[in-house]
Amino acid sequence: MIGALKGESHRCEFDGVETVPTATGRYCYVPTIHKVKLGEIVDLLRQFAEMPKTLMIPEIPNYSFAKKLYSTFLSYLPKEKAIFDLKMNIDDRGSFTELVHTINCGQVSINISKPGIIKGQHWHHTKWEQFIVVSGHGLIQQRKEGTDEVIEYEVSGDHIQSVIMLPGYTHNIINLSDTQDLVTVMYCNEVFDPNRPDTFFDPVDK
Structure with missing residues (x-):
């Protein structure tokens, strides 16, 4: 047009x-x-509207009707709905906040660790993660289950890198700073399912 x-x-x-x-x-x-049934449009619009609660981004393949509809939906979004709260899971170690879920590609979260704190100490069967430290100074450790060899990666927000948490390796992340929070973007290939968490506690350094 x-x-x-x-x-x-x-x-x-x-x-x-x-x-x-x-x-x-x-x-x-x-x-x-695009030829789309009315019921499909209704389902997509419902998913778009519920995204602030579910964090689930609908499947929107490139050039698809869904992608164009989502952009149109957002362009009409009232300004007060362009911002929404996220659930911060806070304890004395820091916080963990899920940012985005996807149907087939897992989730993205943000982890904040207070000075000197160790988080993790667990391993997964098929789940894998990527840790990207964006602020602070930390140490990521991994140990293959059944072995004693520990792999270490020192990471910093001054030189952003991505570290893959390997399936079958128990892993942790340690804030090495005495004063600064460690902020880490975490990608996981699966959305967390409390009924099938695939998470098993085991300290890296026994």
Whole structure:
């Protein structure tokens, strides 16, 4: 439509009911058409509206109707709904906050550890994670279950790196600072399921 308003419309002729694109065609046509049932639109809009509660981003493949509908939905979002609270799980060690869930690609969270604190000390069967320290100075340790060898990665927000927590390796993250919080972005390939947590306690350094 914007192209048509600028005099740059897509032109065509018709072979029966079939569109035949041609630069000098007598008719305007829309090059991309999506055929979607009303029920699917309703389901998508419901998912979009519930996102602040579920944190779940719907499947929105590139160039899909869902992606375009989501952008349209957001463009009409009242300004007071463009901000929403996240649940911060806070204890004396710091906090852990889930940011985004996805249907097939897991979740992203933010972890804040107070000075001197160790978090983790567990391993997973099939779940894997990536830790990205964005502020502070920390040490990530991993030990393959059944062995004594400990792998260590010293990390800092001054040089941002991604460290993969390997399945079958018990792991932790230690805040090495005496004064500064350690802030870590954590990606996990699965959304946490309390019925199947796939998380087993075992200290890295026995």
